[in-house]
Amino acid sequence: MSEVILNHIQKVYPNGYQAVKDFNMEIKDQEFIIFVGPSGCGKSTTLRMIAGLEDISGGTLQIDGVVCNDKEPKDRNIAMVFQNYALYPHMTVRKNMEYPLKIAKLPKEEMDARIDHAAKILGLQNLLDRKPKALSGGQRQRVAMGRAIVRNPKVLLMDEPLSNLDAKLRGQMRIEIARLHKELKATTIYVTHDQTEAMTLGDRIVVMSDGEIQQIDTPQNLYEKPRNLFVATFIGMPVMNLLDARLVQKDGRPVLTGDGFQFDVSKTMADTFERLGFGSNKALKVGIRPENLRIADRNADGLHGHVDVVEMLGSTTNVYMTMANGAKVVATLPGDARVQDGTELTLAADADALHVFDADSSVNVLYL
The missing domain is CATH 2.40.50.140 (Nucleic acid-binding proteins)
Structure with missing residues (x-):
């Protein structure tokens, strides 16, 4: 089980700015959750608090029943895919995917098995000996995903992973991510400002504005039963x-x-x-x-x-x-x-x- 519970989570910066206000949510095992909203709404900050990359100012974060507020990122058994890929340019695809496993000091046989399995899932078998500069944007993003999933994380976090791709590649990668989630069955939390990604990928969507949750619901309910004007005009294109x-x-x-x-x-x-x-x-x-x-x-x-x-x-x-x-x-x-x-x-x-x-x-x- 990989449940994530956010109970009255807050983020206040030293200058007094409150980026996240009283965030409450229970994320079920294997659920695909989308955080969506305009720039500055607090969605990435919330994701980074779950990852342990931002301190939590108030409230409690639980992963599988364990309070993780003060746990280091490496001790939370989560993996994160970033917008900018964050690949090591001097390493091959295999070495990039192998790096987190070396840090974890896994046996060579297990590392190879995990990398080969991830490469097969993501269609990277023929690219393992290439370096990032020899890959397309979509291929680099798949390598970044591969480096995350080889860790077999309890929770997979994605922070606007497709925003650097062109429209055609974004469409292709959306399908890849949906297929990947069904195969891995990992609890996934995905941040985006793109409502198309939100509506097509999420089991449930969290719509945020000014650090507050506006509505948590299924894509269909957000479209058909928006709770307020913000949700109504944010979801749907052209705008209501x-x-x-x-x-x-x-x-x-x-x-x-x-x-x-x-x-x-x-x-x-x-x-x-x-x-x-x-x-x-x-x-x-x-x-x-x-x-x-x-x-x-x-x-x-x-x-x-x-x-x-x-x-x-x-x-x-x-x-x-x-x-x-x-x-x-x-x-x-x-x-x-x-x-x-x-x-x-x-x-x-x-x-x-x-x-x-x-x-x-x-x-x-x-x-x-």
Whole structure:
């Protein structure tokens, strides 16, 4: 079992800056966890505290039931893959992978067996005698992973390992990492700012901002049930559309209306608004994911605006529109959608596809 428990973890630097605030999480054995968020949100600092590369200012860190706050990195049975590979340029691939095993003073036969096994998993068998300068970026990253996994760690930590690769290589390496995790069955904690990596790799994702956890959930739930405005706008590309709205009564039924648009609400929403005691004219923000918008008749309820830019992406078409009140809206439509720059357009969405946030607290009121 390789469980990691972070209990009220904090990181405060000598100048008083609090990089991580009250981080609480239980990571299960063999789970693949992603820490995601913008630069400076505390995700790498949290990872480094787990690794023992940063001191913990408050709280307790447990690995397999053992408190590790004061344990040296070498005594935690973890391995870490960095963004910059950190390979020794004068050593061959084999020597780079062998180095941590020599430090551990393993027998030569066991070192060779571990290296050969890792090389087979990562497709490095024909590269063992090369030096890093003779390798591509993707190959160097696989060597860095190989050097980590030969240690048979309880916990594998990865700090933005793909950020130095081009888009095509990142896609290939994502598949490699997912396959590697299934084969090794190691508890893995992975830091990234790339939401594509987060959504495709993680069993659960930790969304962070300003040193605080915003939401811990599955990729699907983060997308479908964001807890607040930050999560809603961080997860998803293009970014969720947000519109200032008010809850009003029209013909005896509640509707969400704003400057130049109107949406009916579902029964579930109406029941939620009633339960929360929302009165008429309650200030809210309506969120609509671009892929949930569709072209509607010009006289229909929905979003009315002027088409500024059309992006043809093959299977999809992104349409960027400005409403009469100046609000910007983007819709992701099918690739065969025929929309022209400079035209007027009406977009509609089903009531069940709407997200509703409190204008003051930014929380998603549908999941309170």
